[in-house]
Amino acid sequence: MAAKKAAKRSAKPAKKKSAPKRKSAASMAPRPVKTGKGATPLEIARDFAALIRAGKSDEVEKKWFAPGIESVEGLGASMAWKGKKAVLAKYRGWEADHEIHSMSLEGPWVGATGFALRFGVDVTQLSTGQRTQMHEIAVYTVHNGKVVREEFHFALPG
Amino acid sequence: MAAKKAAKRSAKPAKKKSAPKRKSAASMAPRPVKTGKGATPLEIARDFAALIRAGKSDEVEKKWFAPGIESVEGLGASMAWKGKKAVLAKYRGWEADHEIHSMSLEGPWVGATGFALRFGVDVTQLSTGQRTQMHEIAVYTVHNGKVVREEFHFALPG
Numbered sequence: 001m002a003a004k005k006a007a008k009r010s011a012k013p014a015k016k017k018s019a020p021k022r023k024s025a026a027s028m029a030p031r032p033v034k035t036g037k038g039a040t041p042l043e044i045a046r047d048f049a050a051l052i053r054a055g056k057s058d059e060v061e062k063k064w065f066a067p068g069i070e071s072v073e074g075l076g077a078s079m080a081w082k083g084k085k086a087v088l089a090k091y092r093g094w095e096a097d098h099e100i101h102s103m104s105l106e107g108p109w110v111g112a113t114g115f116a117l118r119f120g121v122d123v124t125q126l127s128t129g130q131r132t133q134m135h136e137i138a139v140y141t142v143h144n145g146k147v148v149r150e151e152f153h154f155a156l157p158g
Numbered sequence: 159m160a161a162k163k164a165a166k167r168s169a170k171p172a173k174k175k176s177a178p179k180r181k182s183a184a185s186m187a188p189r190p191v192k193t194g195k196g197a198t199p200l201e202i203a204r205d206f207a208a209l210i211r212a213g214k215s216d217e218v219e220k221k222w223f224a225p226g227i228e229s230v231e232g233l234g235a236s237m238a239w240k241g242k243k244a245v246l247a248k249y250r251g252w253e254a255d256h257e258i259h260s261m262s263l264e265g266p267w268v269g270a271t272g273f274a275l276r277f278g279v280d281v282t283q284l285s286t287g288q289r290t291q292m293h294e295i296a297v298y299t300v301h302n303g304k305v306v307r308e309e310f311h312f313a314l315p316g
Contacts, residue, residue: 028244030237033230042233046314072191074269075200079188086186109295109311111232116274116295116311137267137274139297139311153267153274153297156204 033112038145045108045115048140048147052105052117061088066146074136075154099124101131114141114149191270196303203266203273206298206305210263210275219246224304232294233312257282259289272299272307 035041044064051060061084071087072080081087104120117138124131135155140147193199202222209218219242229245230238239245262278275296282289293313298305 027241028239028247030231030239030244030248033236033238042314072270073188074267078191078270080191080270081186081188083185086188089186090188107295107313109232109293109313111297111309111311112230112236112238113309114311116297118276118295135267137265137276137295137297139269139274139295151269151271153269153272155265155267156200 035113035142036144039142041113041115041142042110044142044145044147045110045117045140048115049105049108049117061091064147066143066148069147070149072149072151074152075156097126099126114139114147116140193271193300194302197300199271199273199300200268202300202303202305203268203275203298206273207263207266207275219249222305224301224306227305228307230307230309232310233314255284257284272297272305274298 039047048060048064051057051063065084065087067084068082069084069087070080070082071090081090101122101124103122106118107116109116117140119134119136119138121134121136122131123134137153139151139153141149197205206218206222209215209221223242223245225242226240227242227245228238228240229248239248259280259282261280264276265274267274275298277292277294277296279292279294280289281292295311297309297311299307
């Protein structure tokens, strides 16, 4: 296409001018996506998933959570916790009020900036006695070899 | 830590001052996550998935893609296309070189800033004749009632 247009232009009386820059062609080109130094999303995803499958989520927190990690709860909650201290406090609060009967994990799927895991959790909330089956896609963002953000996406009810 | 430092300071000759504020408690609290005006992630997710299930992905592009949409290909590609024109050109290029035999779609899962879909695609690349089964989690970010970003996360081979 670019060659065709250039050919049309050159049929007109020539002006001494450099060819007009094809900015559009340049802006159509993709750019590489980087996540900084340290472990890649693929490396972290593999180890992260293996640790959770081995029941070592405390190890995940120690090893992979960045100090400034942000944790975002999805549909119906839509809140963000900022900083490892706040995020771990949220986890410990949730754990204190829930009994997990079983958990399934699928993944990882690996992107350019992070990775995704699929969780299924059969859980009873102790304070209410309510048992629910949660289905989530967790998406983790990687920077400089650590997870700097996680967002939980919830399956629609029904 | 802030409290400790304040205690040290208060050991010095007392000045009439109010008690130091417990900033740490405030910083532990979550903040609400918003996506601006217009359709919510839930509304877009439902319609987006319904349109794809109906084979109307062209309608998805028209209706939900923001002019400045960024499209990020995951593991092994790790590139970002910026702007609707570049993103649609990428799609049209891919479609011209691929024959889709079948497609499955699961989801949506809905987060605070967007939503996720799971794709399975059985496809042959026409230029190479190679047939592959792709398994992806696509994550869409919503702002002001449009999709401003998509990232494709790929299942690991094997």
